[in-house]
Amino acid sequence: MCAKPSLHNKEPLIALNNAGVCRDGRWLVRNVDLTISSGEIVTLIGPNGAGKSTTAKLALHIIRPDEGEVIHARDLRIGYVPQKIHIDRTMPLTVERLMTLTGPLKRDELMAALELVGISHLIHAEIAHLSGGEMQRTLMARAIARKPNVMVLDEPMQGIDFSGESDLYGLIARLRDETGCGILLISHDLHMVMAATDRVLCLNGHVCCSGSPGVVSASPEYMALFGSRAASPLALYQHNHDHTHLPDGRVLHADGTVTDHCHKHDGHHHEHEHGTGLRHHGDLNRA
Numbered sequence: 583m584c585a586k587p588s589l590h591n592k593e594p595l596i597a598l599n600n601a602g603v604c605r606d607g608r609w610l611v612r613n614v615d616l617t618i619s620s621g622e623i624v625t626l627i628g629p630n631g632a633g634k635s636t637t638a639k640l641a642l643h644i645i646r647p648d649e650g651e652v653i654h655a656r657d658l659r660i661g662y663v664p665q666k667i668h669i670d671r672t673m674p675l676t677v678e679r680l681m682t683l684t685g686p687l688k689r690d691e692l693m694a695a696l697e698l699v700g701i702s703h704l705i706h707a708e709i710a711h712l713s714g715g716e717m718q719r720t721l722m723a724r725a726i727a728r729k730p731n732v733m734v735l736d737e738p739m740q741g742i743d744f745s746g747e748s749d750l751y752g753l754i755a756r757l758r759d760e761t762g763c764g765i766l767l768i769s770h771d772l773h774m775v776m777a778a779t780d781r782v783l784c785l786n787g788h789v790c791c792s793g794s795p796g797v798v799s800a801s802p803e804y805m806a807l808f809g810s811r812a813a814s815p816l817a818l819y820q821h822n823h824d825h826t827h828l829p830d831g832r833v834l835h836a837d838g839t840v841t842d843h844c845h846k847h848d849g850h851h852h853e854h855e856h857g858t859g860l861r862h863h864g865d866l867n868r869a
């Protein structure tokens with residue numbers, strides 16, 4: 583039996599080793615290797631139905647793997663930020679009440695969490711009146727208040743406009759920097775991922791490819807002209823699929839061969855190319 587990783591060393595907080603989930607004779611995801619460590623942001627991307635939520639549920643121990651293993655560090659505390667929560671809009675419910683619905687919170691902890699996400703002024707606001715971005719921040723504050731060492735955010739950008747997205751990307755990076763927790767981010771947007779993302783896993787029933795994202799707008803001339811403040815927290819993640827998934831589940835590779843499934847060791851996968859002027863978010867913060 584494997585020893586559980588401890589939070590006090592550099593071992594991952596969550597590790598998926600060759601994990602797979604099979605339902606009704608079909609592998610929803612298979613051969614997934616994924617680790618999340620303290621202070622690290624890992625983003626799952628992929629098209630609809632690619633298995634992002636299934637992988638997140640594996641990571642959260644909501645479902646058990648049918649093959650492989652999912653290991654949690656001892657004393658793991660997970661903060662989960664759902665895609666959305668269903669609240670009866672006619673029900674009077676303030677931000678403060680939502681924060682304490684599932685358990686009591688000390689006032690200073692509640693305020694600290696709201697301040698961290700920049701909405702302490704909304705503590706008495708009705709949930710029904712919040713914008714999409716404010717609601718996302720409320721859900722994040724609710725998770726943060728329980729002092730997790732891993733946060734899982736499921737499609738946090740849904741229903742958020744472009745400038746709101748940029749703010750949220752920046753906020754998630756700040757959360758990582760200020761709390762030191764590991765963050766698993768789920769997105770189905772293939773192009774926009776955070777500059778602060780340490781690793782991106784592209785899923786399509788399996789890990790198609792993985793790598794670090796590059797910063798889009800970081801040409802040396804631009805940076806020299808405007809300085810590091812000009813750097814956008816958005817990054818372009820170039821998608822280099824070299825194979826197609828056929829309707830029957832088999833995989834057609836660029837060289838014409840067809841296999842039952844594919845994985846990263848079969849010679850058909852490549853790490854993603856990164857854009858020029860790669861900048862890590864740590865650099866942005868120091869600027």
Ligand SMILES: Nc1ncnc2c1ncn2[C@@H]1O[C@H](COP(=O)(O)OP(=O)(O)OP(=O)(O)O)[C@@H](O)[C@H]1O
Nearest residue numbers: 605606610628629630631632633634635636637770
């Ligand atoms: N319990 C289940 N039984 C059978 N099939 C399932 C089950 N849960 C999910 N699926 C199927 O597994 C596939 C992956 O679903 P999953 O929700 O993980 O994808 P996703 O990448 O999160 O998709 P989206 O971006 O649309 O949210 C889908 O085809 C889905 O229909």
